[in-house]
Amino acid sequence: MSDVKELTIGALARAAGVNVETVRYYERRQLLDAPPRAQSGYRTYGPSDVDRLQFVRRAKDLGFTLQEIGELLHGDGLGSTTDVAAAAQAKLLTLDHEVQSLMEQRCRLRQLLQICDHGDGQDCVALIFETAPRIPASPTPEIP
Amino acid sequence: MSDVKELTIGALARAAGVNVETVRYYERRQLLDAPPRAQSGYRTYGPSDVDRLQFVRRAKDLGFTLQEIGELLHGDGLGSTTDVAAAAQAKLLTLDHEVQSLMEQRCRLRQLLQICDHGDGQDCVALIFETAPRIPASPTPEIP
DNA sequence: CTTGACTCCGTACCTAGGTACGGGGCGTAC
DNA sequence: GTACGCCCCGTACCTAGGTACGGAGTCAAG
Numbered sequence: 001m002s003d004v005k006e007l008t009i010g011a012l013a014r015a016a017g018v019n020v021e022t023v024r025y026y027e028r029r030q031l032l033d034a035p036p037r038a039q040s041g042y043r044t045y046g047p048s049d050v051d052r053l054q055f056v057r058r059a060k061d062l063g064f065t066l067q068e069i070g071e072l073l074h075g076d077g078l079g080s081t082t083d084v085a086a087a088a089q090a091k092l093l094t095l096d097h098e099v100q101s102l103m104e105q106r107c108r109l110r111q112l113l114q115i116c117d118h119g120d121g122q123d124c125v126a127l128i129f130e131t132a133p134r135i136p137a138s139p140t141p142e143i144p
Numbered sequence: 145m146s147d148v149k150e151l152t153i154g155a156l157a158r159a160a161g162v163n164v165e166t167v168r169y170y171e172r173r174q175l176l177d178a179p180p181r182a183q184s185g186y187r188t189y190g191p192s193d194v195d196r197l198q199f200v201r202r203a204k205d206l207g208f209t210l211q212e213i214g215e216l217l218h219g220d221g222l223g224s225t226t227d228v229a230a231a232a233q234a235k236l237l238t239l240d241h242e243v244q245s246l247m248e249q250r251c252r253l254r255q256l257l258q259i260c261d262h263g264d265g266q267d268c269v270a271l272i273f274e275t276a277p278r279i280p281a282s283p284t285p286e287i288p
Numbered sequence: 289c290t291t292g293a294c295t296c297c298g299t300a301c302c303t304a305g306g307t308a309c310g311g312g313g314c315g316t317a318c
Numbered sequence: 319g320t321a322c323g324c325c326c327c328g329t330a331c332c333t334a335g336g337t338a339c340g341g342a343g344t345c346a347a348g
Contacts, residue, residue, distance in 0.1 A: 010294065020295085021337060029335095040344055042295060062256070063249045066335070085260040092253050099246050105207045106239050109232050112206070116229040154324065164325085165307055173305095184314055186325060210305070 007045040016053040023053070029066055031056050031073065063091050151189040160197040167197070173210055175200050175217065207235050 013020045026032045032052060035043045059069045064087065072087055157164045170176045176196060179187045203213045208231065216231060 008295075019337075022335085024297095025336060040295080041297095042344080060335095061249075062253055085257060088253050088257050088260070092250065092257070095246060095250050095253065099243060099250070102239060102243050102246070105205070106236065106243070109206055109236050109239065113229060113232050113236070116232070152325075163307075166305085168327095169306060182314095184325080185327095186314080204305095 005047055007047075007049070009043045009045070012045045012049060012053065015050045016057060018053070018057065026053070026056060026066075029070060031066060031070055062088070063095060149191055151191075151193070153187045153189070156189045156193060156197065159194045160201060162197070162201065170197070170200060170210075173214060175210060175214055206232070207239060 007015065009020055009023055013023050016023075023032065027034055032049065035045050035049065038044050056066075056069055056073075059072070060066065064072070068087060068091075072083060151159065153164055153167055157167050160167075167176065171178055176193065179189050179193065182188050200210075200213055200217075203216070204210070208216070212231060212235075216227060
């Protein structure tokens with residue numbers, strides 16, 4: 001009754017839906033603590049390790065890099081609420097920049113396509129050759 | 145008056161605003177033709193090479209990978225208009241997917257932040273631990 | 289006792305798009 | 319004639335986030 005569930009690395013990986021190699025990789029990256037070992041040398045994990053691993057995956061899905069996740073986990077303030085909030089706030093900004101950049105690309109691409117559709121054909125390729133990409137997208141979505 | 149401007153690799157690179165190494169790299173990737181060499185072995189470029197290099201850069205700025213650019217340049221139809229248009233159309237789609245994915249991330253991130261702001265603090269980190277990321281963003285921007 | 293699944297470890301490899309290094313040759317201006 | 323800048327080449331390295339390989343040890347079932 002003491003240690004209800006002991007997991008091997010494979011079980012942990014399945015529980016979190018990741019590859020075994022990924023678990024070892026995360027351990028190397030210090031995103032997971034090095035677990036105690038059985039006599040055999042096998043890693044033995046507990047339920048909290050599943051939580052930890054899922055935290056890492058969710059943070060990654062939220063757009064944080066493994067580097068940033070590491071800093072959150074082992075930052076000076078040991079991952080305090082304010083740290084997380086600040087990081088999320090910052091991430092939101094970079095995300096907005098990325099979106100805007102993609103939207104600008106999209107805009108230029110659509111311009112190109114419109115000219116291709118309307119034009120007599122031959123000009124289309126020349127357009128990429130000759131037009132400078134200086135279209136400012138739509139006037140910035142402004143999504144706070 | 146015959147060969148008005150002969151460019152060295154450095155001059156070409158400067159003209160297109162890229163690194164010399166990048167030019168050599170593009171030649172390896174077959175995005176640029178191997179140019180004639182001077183007696184010294186130096187590459188000698190003409191003005192059309194500047195156009196070609198700028199084409200590659202612009203296509204890249206439009207979101208095409210070097211792989212795709214290569215296919216456009218040396219595709220079966222030797223980079224016909226329809227090829228370019230089709231590629232642009234396809235690229236537009238993947239771009240939309242990327243934007244939507246980012247917007248979903250953004251949405252989840254903002255949710256997190258709102259809970260962080262409104263909550264009593266301590267819950268915030270736990271949230272990342274425990275909430276599943278299953279928010280469908282805003283109902284899909286629908287930008288044709 | 290053997291088979292098959294699982295684990296250990298270190299190291300190499302992958303994608304994309306370059307950048308850097310090092311030893312050597314050319315070109316020109318003082 | 320030599321110093322400085324530019325060019326040649328091949329190869330190694332970089333970021334990010336893993337994935338794959340290979341030889342060896344382990345565990346549970348039949």
